[in-house]
Amino acid sequence: MTYTYRDPARLAVSIENWLKEQAFSAGASGGIVGLSGGIDSAVVAALLKRAFGSDMLAVLMPCHSISKDRDHALLLVEAFALPYAEIDLSPVFESFLRALDTSLSPLAAANIKPRLRMTTLYALGQNRKLLVCGTGNKAEIVMGYFTKYGDGGCDLLPLGDLLKCEVRELARFLGVPEEIVTKAPSAGLWEGQTDEGEMGMTYEAIDGYIATGKGDENVRARIETMNNVSAHKRALPPVCIPF
Secondary structure (H helix, E strand, O other): OOOOOOHHHHHHHHHHHHHHHHHHOOOOOEEEEEOOOOHHHHHHHHHHHHHOOOOEEEEEEEOOHHHHHHHHHHHHHHHHOOOEOOOOOOOHHHHHHHHHHOOOOOHHHHHHHHHHHHHHHHHHHHHHEEEEEEEOOOHHHHHHOOOOOOOOOEEEOOOOOHHHHHHHHHHHHHHHOOHHHHOOOOOOOOOOOOOOHHOOOOOHHHHHEEEEEEEEOHHHHHHHHHHHHHHHOOOOOOOOOOO
C-alpha cells in the first residue's frame, strides 16, 4: 500500500502561519503545550517556538512518570532553547485519589493524569495569554485515542490533519532529536504502555487506511468500530431539546 506524504517544509510553514492567525484572532500572545518526551508534543513545541519565539511555553508535568520521558523532554528543551516550566503533579494526583476515597479501575485512575495536566495548562495559559495547543494527530483523532477533557482538552490542534508518518517526517525536518523521533509512541500512563499496543494495530496500518480507505479487513473493522464508539469525544455534549 503506497500513499504520498505532504512535503514537511510546506507543512511547517502552513502550520506556523495558521498558529499565528489563530493567536491573533483570539487576542493571544502565543501558545502553550505539555511536553511529554514524545514525538507529537516535540513537534508542536518546535512549531510554537518557530511561530512565537519566546511567547510560548513548554510544560513538563511528571505524574509518577517514566524518568526517560523527562530526559527526552529536557533534551528537546535544550535542542530548541524552549521557554519551559516543570510542575510535578504527583502529589496532586495522590491527594486526589485520597479525596475520592473509592476504588478505581486502573484506566479510570490513569486518566486522571491527563485531566490534571489539562487543568495545569489552562491555568498557566490563561495567566500568560497563551492558547493551549493539543498534540493529537489525525490517526489518534480518528481512533478516539485520547482522554476526553484530558489531552483532548485544548484550544488548537496543530497536528490534527497529519498522519503519524507525516508527523515523523516533520519532526526530522524541524530537527527533533532522533531518539525522540524513533521511540515507541506512548501516552506514558504506566510502565510498558504503548499507543500501538493499546490500539491493537500499528500507526502504519491506521495511516494507510485513513489515506487510502484500503487495508486488511480486521484493521478496517477495528478502526471503524473505534471511530464509532469514540464519536462523543469529537463532539460537543448533545443538548436535550424537550418537546
